[in-house]
Amino acid sequence: xxxxxxxxxxxxxxxxxxxxxxxxxxxxxxxxxxxxxxxxxxxxxxxxxxxxxxxxxxxxxxxxxxxxxxxxxxxxxxxxxxxxxxxxxxxxxxxxxxxxxxxxxxxxxxxxxxxxxxxxxxxxxxxxxxxxxxxxxxxxxxxxxxxxxxxxxxxxxxxxxxxxxxxxxxxxxxxxxxxxxxxxxxxxxxxxxxxxxxxxxxxxxxxxxxxxxxxxxxxxxxxxxxxxxxxxxxxxxxxxx
Numbered sequence: 001x002x003x004x005x006x007x008x009x010x011x012x013x014x015x016x017x018x019x020x021x022x023x024x025x026x027x028x029x030x031x032x033x034x035x036x037x038x039x040x041x042x043x044x045x046x047x048x049x050x051x052x053x054x055x056x057x058x059x060x061x062x063x064x065x066x067x068x069x070x071x072x073x074x075x076x077x078x079x080x081x082x083x084x085x086x087x088x089x090x091x092x093x094x095x096x097x098x099x100x101x102x103x104x105x106x107x108x109x110x111x112x113x114x115x116x117x118x119x120x121x122x123x124x125x126x127x128x129x130x131x132x133x134x135x136x137x138x139x140x141x142x143x144x145x146x147x148x149x150x151x152x153x154x155x156x157x158x159x160x161x162x163x164x165x166x167x168x169x170x171x172x173x174x175x176x177x178x179x180x181x182x183x184x185x186x187x188x189x190x191x192x193x194x195x196x197x198x199x200x201x202x203x204x205x206x207x208x209x210x211x212x213x214x215x216x217x218x219x220x221x222x223x224x225x226x227x228x229x230x231x232x233x234x235x236x237x238x239x240x241x
Contacts, residue, residue, distance in 0.1 A: 003028065003062040006077060008117055009054040010101040021068065022050050023101060024058075027114045030106045034060055034071035049074050051084065052097030053121050078118075083125040091238040092124060092135050095231045099139065102226060103146060103219070113145040123195040130198025132208065132239050137193040139215050148222040155188055157181075163218050177221055179214060187214060209236055 007024035015021045015035065023033050036050070049056055058074035083089045100117070120138050127134060143149045151167040159168040161184035163177040168188075172178060179187055186207065193201055203211065212232075220226045 001062055002059060002072070004057070004059045005029070006055070006057050006114075006118075007032075008100075008114075008121065009050050009052060009056060010097055010104065011052070012050050020050075022071065024056075025100065025104050025114065025117065027111065028109055029062070030108045030110060031104050032062075032069060032107065033067070034058075034069045036071045049076055053083070053093045054080075055118060055121060078122060080125045083121075088131055088238055089124055089127075091231075091235050092131070093121075095229065095235045096135060096138060098229050098231050099219075102229070103142075103223060110145070116142070116145060120195065127195070127198070130201070133193065133198040133201055133203070134195070135235070136190055136208070136211055136215065137195065137198060139212075139219070140190045140193070143218075143222075146223070148218075150187075150191060150218075152188065152191060157185070160184055161187055163214075163221050166218075166222070177217070183210070183214065186211060190215075205239065208239065212236075 005026050005028040007026035009022060010025055010031075011023040013021050018037060020036050021033055022036050023031065026032050054076060055078040056074045057077040058071055060071040061069055063069065083093055104113075124131075124134055124138075140150075148166050150161070151165075153167075155168045156170070158181045159170050160172050160181060161167075161179040162169050162173045163179065164173070164175065168184060186203075189201060190211065212235075216226075216229065216232070
């Protein structure tokens with residue numbers, strides 16, 4: 001059958017000289033992969049639409065038993081104002097699209113998650129202040145939907161943070177996956193951040209790099225086969241000031 005829905009572009013790879021495979025996170029089907037032609041006619045499927053985190057509405061074939069569906073046509077339902085032109089925002093979008101490609105595996109509808117992703121992408125595009133903190137807030141709040149949001153109920157000054165348990169504790173855990181009281185306090189500030197107040201939180205380059213790596217370690221502990229993120233180096237270089 002043919003379907004029409006909205007989706008977020010996560011990843012595109014070359015399949016042949018004339019075709020590519022694009023991985024989407026769709027509003028109706030969750031994660032889904034489509035075969036697209038690089039020789040579309042009359043602009044029905046412009047390749048510029050398939051950039052990371054593009055918000056598209058598309059029409060395509062959908063057969064539940066088929067691993068690779070076929071995309072017929074698409075258009076952008078929320079054009080970017082600044083994301084594609086701003087080198088800092090573009091680096092963040094490439095980084096986040098790689099992370100999302102690795103963590104969004106469910107092939108079923110999840111409207112709250114889709115709405116969160118859509119809102120976040122729109123806010124990144126429109127943000128004027130606090131952009132350097134955006135990916136920190138985005139990733140930590142994404143854990144609400146992935147099932148391992150940190151537990152703040154036992155947060156106390158000078159306590160450790162147990163990355164495995166996802167909670168604070170008064171003494172150092174009996175393993176190596178923990179944050180010192182100083183790092184734990186800074187990690188806890190992430191949970192007060194949202195897309196509107198990013199500019200109120202000040203971190204230097206070292207602190208921001210350390211926080212991001214701690215978040216990725218947290219993901220790696222709680223997700224199976226979460227790999228090294230290749231675009232991390234590019235992102236850190238962009239904000240090396």
